[in-house]
Amino acid sequence: MKHLPGREQIEFYQANGFVVIEDFLAPDELEHWRKAVMQAVAERGGRKIPGKDIRIGEEDGINEDGDYFGKVFDQLLNLWQTNSEVKELMLDERIGKMAAMLSGAEGIRIWHDQALFKRPWANPTAWHLDNPFWSFYDRRAISIWVALDDATLQNGCLYFIPGSHKGTNFDKISIGRNMDGIFDVYPQYAKAPAVAAPMKAGSCSFHNGLTIHGAGANMTNAWRRAMTCAYMPDGNVFNGEPNILPEPYLSSLKTGDLLNNDQQNPLIYATH
Numbered sequence: 001m002k003h004l005p006g007r008e009q010i011e012f013y014q015a016n017g018f019v020v021i022e023d024f025l026a027p028d029e030l031e032h033w034r035k036a037v038m039q040a041v042a043e044r045g046g047r048k049i050p051g052k053d054i055r056i057g058e059e060d061g062i063n064e065d066g067d068y069f070g071k072v073f074d075q076l077l078n079l080w081q082t083n084s085e086v087k088e089l090m091l092d093e094r095i096g097k098m099a100a101m102l103s104g105a106e107g108i109r110i111w112h113d114q115a116l117f118k119r120p121w122a123n124p125t126a127w128h129l130d131n132p133f134w135s136f137y138d139r140r141a142i143s144i145w146v147a148l149d150d151a152t153l154q155n156g157c158l159y160f161i162p163g164s165h166k167g168t169n170f171d172k173i174s175i176g177r178n179m180d181g182i183f184d185v186y187p188q189y190a191k192a193p194a195v196a197a198p199m200k201a202g203s204c205s206f207h208n209g210l211t212i213h214g215a216g217a218n219m220t221n222a223w224r225r226a227m228t229c230a231y232m233p234d235g236n237v238f239n240g241e242p243n244i245l246p247e248p249y250l251s252s253l254k255t256g257d258l259l260n261n262d263q264q265n266p267l268i269y270a271t272h
Contacts, residue, residue, distance in 0.1 A: 001025060003094035005101055013102045017165035017211035018195075022203045024146065030202040033089060034148050037227050040083035041076055041115055049077040051246040068177055072125050073215075074117040077244055080110065090229055095144060096269025099231045102206050103140040107234025107270040109259075111141075112244045116226045118156040122218040125175075127161070127182040131209030132172040135243045136236035136259055139165070141209030147199040148225040155224040156215045158197040158205060161189050165208040172241075182212060232259065234267055 002024050005013075013019040025033060046055045056074050080090040096108040111134060131141045151157040164186070173185055183190040189212060197205055207213055209230070218224050240255045249264055259265060 001029060001092075001094060003098055005098055010102055013206060013208075014104070016160070016162040018160045018162070018197070018205055018207040018213070019102065020197050020199060020203065020205045022200065024204040025202040027202065030148070032085075033146065033227060034225075036083065036085035036089060037079065037115055037148065037225075040079040040086045041117075043083060044076055044079070048075060049244060050081045068123060069175075071119070071121075072123045074115070074119065076115045077112050079115060080113050086113070089227075091266060091268050093269050095229075096231070099142050099144065099206065100269050100271065103142045103208070103231075103233065105140045105142075105233035106272065107267055109232045109234055109265040109267050111136075111230040111232040111265060113227070113229040116145075116228055118215070118218040118224040120218060120221045120223065122156060122224075124156070124179060124217040125215040126177065126179045127212050127214040128175045129168055129173065129182070129210055129212060130207075130230065132170045133241070133243060134209070134230070134232070135238055135241045135245055136232055137170045137239050138233050138236050139208075139210060140233045141231065142206055143209065143228055143230045144204055144206050145226055145228045146204045147201050148227055149223065150201050151197075151199045151224055151226065153196060153198055153216065154218075155220045155222065156218040157199065157224075158207075158213055158215050159194045160197060160207060161192050161194055161212040164189050164192070164212040165210040168210045168212065170210075179214065186212070232265060234260075234270065 009019050048054045080087040090113050099108045236259050238253045238257045238259055242250055
């Protein structure tokens with residue numbers, strides 16, 4: 001595993017809000033990730049998140065044209081909580097250190113992982129932000145996106161708007177059907193150049209939780225699989241947004257409480 005980003009990669013990330021790390025995983029590591037993730041997905045039987053009876057395709061939006069959002073991607077969250085091998089992968093201190101080095105945070109907690117699979121012929125993922133949906137606000141919030149298959153221009157690779165993390169904020173903007181919906185709120189980026197991030201299987205990207213990003217449609221008859229994880233810098237407090245927090249824990253929180261529950265959001269790296 002390439003777990004020590006160089007100075008140029010750190011500077012690129014901080015300037016642009018994303019960075020691609022080629023050949024993040026060695027071939028044997030990639031095969032292990034694939035097997036672990038697919039086993040964890042199979043064990044779920046289509047259930048999206050532990051403790052909630054929501055299945056793939058539900059709560060994804062139905063409109064007069066049919067189930068559009070259910071055909072954007074299959075999403076399964078917090079696989080680390082239900083599969084020991086995925087837990088070992090997600091709690092890897094080396095990845096936590098990478099997230100800390102890139103973001104500038106002194107400590108890194110898991111917010112949630114998610115398998116993101118685009119089926120054959122899947123719809124595009126509209127431009128959006130991540131952090132406004134989460135239960136904390138932090139301009140250093142960061143996610144890793146690991147390609148389990150080659151992510152190409154044809155099958156739905158990621159796209160980023162460089163530097164957008166410096167001008168966006170924590171307003172919660174729903175992910176709509178229209179790719180350009182976010183520019184109603186951030187018109188200054190409507191004419192900004194987008195950067196595609198195709199990746200070989202085993203490569204990864206990191207992006208800031210306030211970087212505008214999306215993904216293309218899958219124009220192929222094969223799956224495009226990715227395993228991702230969002231990270232919360234240590235020391236954050238509850239902002240009132242439920243997001244993925246389970247009801248028993250959620251009911252114990254009030255706005256401003258420290259999010260330091262090691263069962264829900266384990267600390268995987270700290271500089272001290």
